[in-house]
Amino acid sequence: MQEQGLYDTFGRKHNYLRISLTDACNLRCTYCMPDEKVIVTPSHKMMQVDEIVEIAKVFVSLGVNKIRLTGGEPLVRKDAKLIIQQLAKLPVELSISTNAVLVNEFIEDFKQANIRSVNVSLDTLNADDFLKITKRGEFEKIKQNLFLLVKEGFKVKLNMVVMKGINENAILDFIELTKDFALDARFIEFMPFSGNDWNREKVFTQTEMLQLIQTKYNVLKLEDELNDTAKKYKVPGHKGNFGFISTVSNPFCNTCNRLRLTADGKMKNCLFSEGETDLLNAYRNGINIEPLIIENLQAKKQALGGRFDFENIENRSMIKIGVKTKPLIMHNKFPLRR
Ligand code: SAM
Ligand code: SF4
DSSP states (O other): OOOSSEEOTTOOEEOEEEEEOOSOOSOOOTTTSOSSOOOOOOGGGSOOHHHHHHHHHHHHHTTOOEEEEESSOGGGSTTHHHHHHHHTTSSSEEEEEEOSTTGGGTHHHHHHTTOOEEEEEOOOSOHHHHHHHHSSOOHHHHHHHHHHHHHTTOEEEEEEEEBTTTTTTHHHHHHHHHHHSOOEEEEEEOOOOTTSOOOGGGBOOHHHHHHHHHTTOOOEEOOOOTTOSSEEEEOTTOSSEEEEEOTTTSOOGGGOOEEEEOTTSEEESSTTOSOEEEHHHHHHTTOOOHHHHHHHHHTOOSSGGGOOOGGGOOOOOGGGOOOOOOEEEOOTTSOOOO
């Protein structure tokens, strides 16, 4: 008999919820933010602190025991500290993904919330390249905050999006960094989202990355954990590890345990899913969201949200996973209570 929990129709158990706190950001990474002017969701359409907590509680009651805060940049939200404090009271392993610009202001809050794992996005160790990729001059601050997190004993995963012809050579700089710093560098294949000018030629695949690394280093394959998205390796003698997230060349959907909640309270069962369920509007109208969560999960496709044609993908940009895709369940008949 199947244990209790959030199972989809392929028998995958879902215990991990990624909550986007905002679609705003203090950087403009070319691969993430659409080129056109970003329209940030108005505050009243976003989940408020109590709504985030109450909706999260329902997921927890159904079996979620890991929550990661993301965005946009989660730490730009004015009430980020309060949200972290409140979610820390739930029986979950709480973690966060951040660009680290504001991390120094949050070290104590992370510690008090028992956040042990922090994912930091950084795509190069060269200040000029950083400015080209992010369109903002925050490189030194991020570097300092990255080292601060390591020094303070956080488990740091450093996420680099690798784009062919743009930053692939930074891979070797990050491997060198793992020599003295106990962090996990993770090299992510460039994924397609609306407005990010993706094409297959720009994808530097996991195989190409490994070949590049092996031109300079001997590497050792490490054992991967069951639901881990990264294939892990190590250079013997280095303090840190490295890994690849190969969503494009070799997706890891068969062990997926992730659910997503956008900053405006829509549930997505996959990063690439077309359908989404408006949990916030339902919650505001006093509707029990538990069956909606289960219904959404039952519609989860076996792989990549059922979309295998990356060339023609129309998806919310990463910051908006959050802007509109097809509703899975329509709750327009329940207007917002004012
Ligand atoms: N602002 C935070 C940050 O940068 O870590 C959290 C949100 S960001 C959208 C979450 C992760 O998505 C980051 O690691 C980022 O590098 C990754 N990401 C964004 N766009 C991507 C793309 N087109 N392909 C692959 N990864 C992407
Ligand atoms: Fe902002 Fe993170 Fe997207 Fe960069 S990857 S634009 S830091 S949300």
